[in-house]
Amino acid sequence: xxxxxxxxxxxxxxxxxxxxxxxxxxxxxxxxxxxxxxxxxxxxxxxxxxxxxxxxxxxxxxxxxxxxxxxxx
Amino acid sequence: xxxxxxxxxxxxxxxxxxxxxxxxxxxxxxxxxxxxxxxxxxxxxxxxxxxxxxxxxxxxxxxxxxxxxxxxxxxxxxxxxxxxxxxxxxxxxxxxxxxxxxxxxxxxxxxxxxxxxxxxxxxxxxxxxxxxxxxxxxxxxxxxxxxxxxxxxxxxxxxxxxxxxxxxxxxxxxxxxxxxxxxxxxxxxxxxxxxxxxxxxxxxxxxxxxxxxxxxxxxxxxxxxxxxxxxxxxxxxxxxxxxxxxxxxxxxxxxxxxxxxxxxxxxxxxxxxxxxxxxxxxxxxxxxxxxxxxxxxxxxxxxxxxxxxxxxxxxxxxxxxxxxxxxxxxxxxxxxxxxxxxxxxxxxxxxxxxxxxxxxxxxxxxxxxxx
Amino acid sequence: xxxxxxxxxxxxxxxxxxxxxxxxxxxxxxxxxxxxxxxxxxxxxxxxxxxxxxxxxxxxxxxxxxxxxxxxxxxxxxxxxxxxxxxxxxxxxxxxxxxxxxxxxxxxxxxxxxxxxxxxxxxxxxxxxxxxxxxxxxxxxxxxxxxxxxxxxxxxxxxxxxxxxxxxxxxxxxxxxxxxxxxxxxxxxxxxxxxxxxxxxxxxxxxxxxxxxxxxxxxxxxxxxxxxxxxxxxxxxxxxxxxxxxxxxxxxxxxxxxxxxxxxxxxxxxxxxxxxxxxxxxxxxxxxxxxxxxxxxxxxxxxxxxxxxxxxxxxxxxxxxxxxxxxxxxxxx
Numbered sequence: 001x002x003x004x005x006x007x008x009x010x011x012x013x014x015x016x017x018x019x020x021x022x023x024x025x026x027x028x029x030x031x032x033x034x035x036x037x038x039x040x041x042x043x044x045x046x047x048x049x050x051x052x053x054x055x056x057x058x059x060x061x062x063x064x065x066x067x068x069x070x071x072x073x
Numbered sequence: 074x075x076x077x078x079x080x081x082x083x084x085x086x087x088x089x090x091x092x093x094x095x096x097x098x099x100x101x102x103x104x105x106x107x108x109x110x111x112x113x114x115x116x117x118x119x120x121x122x123x124x125x126x127x128x129x130x131x132x133x134x135x136x137x138x139x140x141x142x143x144x145x146x147x148x149x150x151x152x153x154x155x156x157x158x159x160x161x162x163x164x165x166x167x168x169x170x171x172x173x174x175x176x177x178x179x180x181x182x183x184x185x186x187x188x189x190x191x192x193x194x195x196x197x198x199x200x201x202x203x204x205x206x207x208x209x210x211x212x213x214x215x216x217x218x219x220x221x222x223x224x225x226x227x228x229x230x231x232x233x234x235x236x237x238x239x240x241x242x243x244x245x246x247x248x249x250x251x252x253x254x255x256x257x258x259x260x261x262x263x264x265x266x267x268x269x270x271x272x273x274x275x276x277x278x279x280x281x282x283x284x285x286x287x288x289x290x291x292x293x294x295x296x297x298x299x300x301x302x303x304x305x306x307x308x309x310x311x312x313x314x315x316x317x318x319x320x321x322x323x324x325x326x327x328x329x330x331x332x333x334x335x336x337x338x339x340x341x342x343x344x345x346x347x348x349x350x351x352x353x354x355x356x357x358x359x360x361x362x363x364x365x366x367x368x369x370x371x372x373x374x375x376x377x378x379x380x381x382x383x384x385x386x387x388x389x390x391x392x393x394x395x396x397x398x399x400x401x402x403x404x405x406x407x408x409x410x411x412x413x414x415x416x417x418x419x420x421x422x423x424x425x426x427x428x429x430x431x432x433x434x435x436x437x438x439x440x441x442x443x444x
Numbered sequence: 445x446x447x448x449x450x451x452x453x454x455x456x457x458x459x460x461x462x463x464x465x466x467x468x469x470x471x472x473x474x475x476x477x478x479x480x481x482x483x484x485x486x487x488x489x490x491x492x493x494x495x496x497x498x499x500x501x502x503x504x505x506x507x508x509x510x511x512x513x514x515x516x517x518x519x520x521x522x523x524x525x526x527x528x529x530x531x532x533x534x535x536x537x538x539x540x541x542x543x544x545x546x547x548x549x550x551x552x553x554x555x556x557x558x559x560x561x562x563x564x565x566x567x568x569x570x571x572x573x574x575x576x577x578x579x580x581x582x583x584x585x586x587x588x589x590x591x592x593x594x595x596x597x598x599x600x601x602x603x604x605x606x607x608x609x610x611x612x613x614x615x616x617x618x619x620x621x622x623x624x625x626x627x628x629x630x631x632x633x634x635x636x637x638x639x640x641x642x643x644x645x646x647x648x649x650x651x652x653x654x655x656x657x658x659x660x661x662x663x664x665x666x667x668x669x670x671x672x673x674x675x676x677x678x679x680x681x682x683x684x685x686x687x688x689x690x691x692x693x694x695x696x697x698x699x700x701x702x703x704x705x706x707x708x709x710x711x712x713x714x715x716x717x718x719x720x721x722x723x724x725x726x727x728x729x730x731x732x733x734x735x736x737x738x739x740x741x742x743x744x745x746x747x748x749x750x751x752x753x754x755x756x757x758x759x760x761x762x763x764x765x766x767x768x769x770x771x772x773x774x775x776x777x
Binding site: 002032033034039051055056059061062063072 | 075076077079080084085087088089091092109110111152164176192193194195196215218219221222268269270271272274295296299300303306310322324325326327328332334335338
């Protein structure tokens with residue numbers, strides 16, 4: 001649901017804010033909804049808020065499953 | 074774009090398309106509802122239907138908070154902006170939605186109302202801080218993805234004692250809508266492509282009842298086209314095997330418990346409304362939120378009396394049936410003439426995720442080719 | 445330069461004459477006498493005339509301002525007619541209260557843009573409206589140009605099989621301007637691509653005089669330009685999404701805000717439609733020019749009785765690319 005994009009955290013800012021980057025475009029967003037975010041993390045951003053961290057391990061697993069599905073067929 | 078382009082890889086797409094073709098049982102039709110407007114948009118934008126076999130029919134669900142907002146609530150937004158001296162802040166999606174009598178926020182603004190589009194509710198808060206002598210109302214729409222941000226803003230307003238900031242709350246709940254669709258009885262759905270980011274907030278448990286009690290598999294699905302294709306594949310497998318479980322395809326973002334911070338904020342700031350009117354679904358119990366009593370001071374509905382017209386909808390408008398997947402856009406008598414994205418008569422045509430708008434904007438060339 | 449525009453600057457009296465002298469004439473030079481009618485000695489050939497109003501806000505944006513845009517826009521419209529631009533006129537509607545320093549900056553920028561295009565601003569007009577009745581300044585420019593022999597640019601002439609070529613990356617202007625729009629404010633070093641295209645067009649027509657259609661995809665983006673051509677020529681057009689030149693920052697900004705780059709305005713790009721056997725030659729002359737380095741063949745004209753624009757997506761599916769409905773707005777859904 002709802003337009004939300006994975007962006008990379010480039011700076012942690014005061015008052016629960018962060019700067020995120022997607023392809024060189026940066027935006028200041030709120031971290032009020034996610035704990036423990038560090039620079040280098042990827043977060044999903046929706047209406048100016050990080051909603052969740054993105055798990056690179058799970059991403060890799062999902063892609064591998066997709067590749068496998070194509071091979072079997 | 075990392076984690077975006079990876080999930081748009083053409084070779085993986087071809088592989089998944091092959092797998093789906095191999096998996097579908099001959100002579101069988103599969104009807105899957107993608108609940109979420111974002112998925113409707115992804116399917117349309119990438120021409121995904123070209124990669125799926127004809128036996129798979131994607132039904133566009135009501136997961137577009139703009140589409141399901143009833144005319145009366147749109148009228149309320151317009152009334153707030155025109156009957157009171159307020160700065161009305163809204164997400165851009167709402168600007169062109171038609172209320173009663175062809176009015177809209179865009180037209181109200183053209184007539185002098187102070188209506189401002191914001192990307193984030195925090196921008197509305199900033200307007201309130203900058204103009205302490207003015208009333209600022211944030212018109213809050215959205216499912217559970219968009220609700221926690223509103224909660225953060227109201228809590229912040231309370232902490233700062235921002236007395237000129239209020240929220241007109243139209244937040245709605247996904248599981249209740251899914252229940253209402255299934256209760257309708259007229260739709261035949263074999264399974265759900267479950268919402269991506271609502272699930273990031275609420276987790277996976279709320280969908281268990283659909284698998285357990287209604288016999289509908291649910292695959293919580295990521296936002297990219299490969300995610301949708303993988304979800305379709307897994308739904309086909311479940312249907313073929315007679316299995317009925319909730320799967321989390323979007324494990325890179327969605328965890329089983331969801332976002333605890335967001336859930337706690339929602340619980341603190343909001344209360345369930347007994348019932349709420351949804352465009353197309355009618356009155357649905359326990360399907361929407363209002364501000365909790367402790368935060369009543371920030372409730373625009375309590376602060377501002379509104380003189381609302383009797384809501385009128387075009388009787389020929391089939392938005393309701395389209396939203397429930399009973400009719401296709403082209404089955405509506407108004408579709409294309411006179412109802413188009415330039416001249417939307419119902420909400421399915423206004424938002425680009427609306428089934429009708431998506432079909433018109435991205436897909437109508439198919440029918441012209443055939444007919 | 446200090447002070448602000450006031451009502452006397454539009455009244456036709458001394459204050460207005462002083463403004464014209466010290467600001468407009470100084471910038472536009474003695475190539476003409478703005479605020480009189482100008483006599484032109486045009487070379488032989490068919491005359492193309494075009495006019496455009498400029499109301500952009502903010503007045504100053506990364507990569508340009510309303511003044512330079514007003515020159516580029518009309519120079520490019522003339523060039524899209526296949527003509528060599530010769531002269532421009534400029535009409536100003538100034539809002540009472542506009543700082544004269546801003547006006548000076550805008551006019552200086554216009555003069556530079558005109559010099560860059562090789563045209564002169566030969567006549568003009570100034571009016572002043574009360575505070576609140578303008579957006580700082582509105583500018584209307586009219587341009588005149590002459591079409592060289594052997595050139596026939598005609599939007600109705602695209603034919604099935606023709607190649608569709610864009611001169612460079614799409615969406616730069618719209619995204620650069622949007623980044624500074626109140627309520628959006630995202631960080632980017634993208635600048636507007638606004639520039640004069642008459643030099644590029646000249647080089648293109650020298651190599652391939654029988655280019656069929658030229659169009660600059662401004663408001664409404666590439667989608668509007670190609671849909672217009674498809675309708676005018678009564679054909680369909682098919683483009684490939686993977687062939688579209690897009691800067692990564694434009695892709696990123698569009699993903700973030702839910703925008704379609706095909707609907708975003710460009711102010712320094714053009715679309716050319718030519719016979720398929722000319723495409724490679726046209727592409728190489730474009731890529732050799734500094735305004736066409738990222739030129740690419742993005743699709744071709746097809747037979748389609750409905751005259752739709754369609755696009756093959758990176759996954760191999762096909763979807764329509766319609767005109768945008770209303771203003772392009774960021775979305776939450």
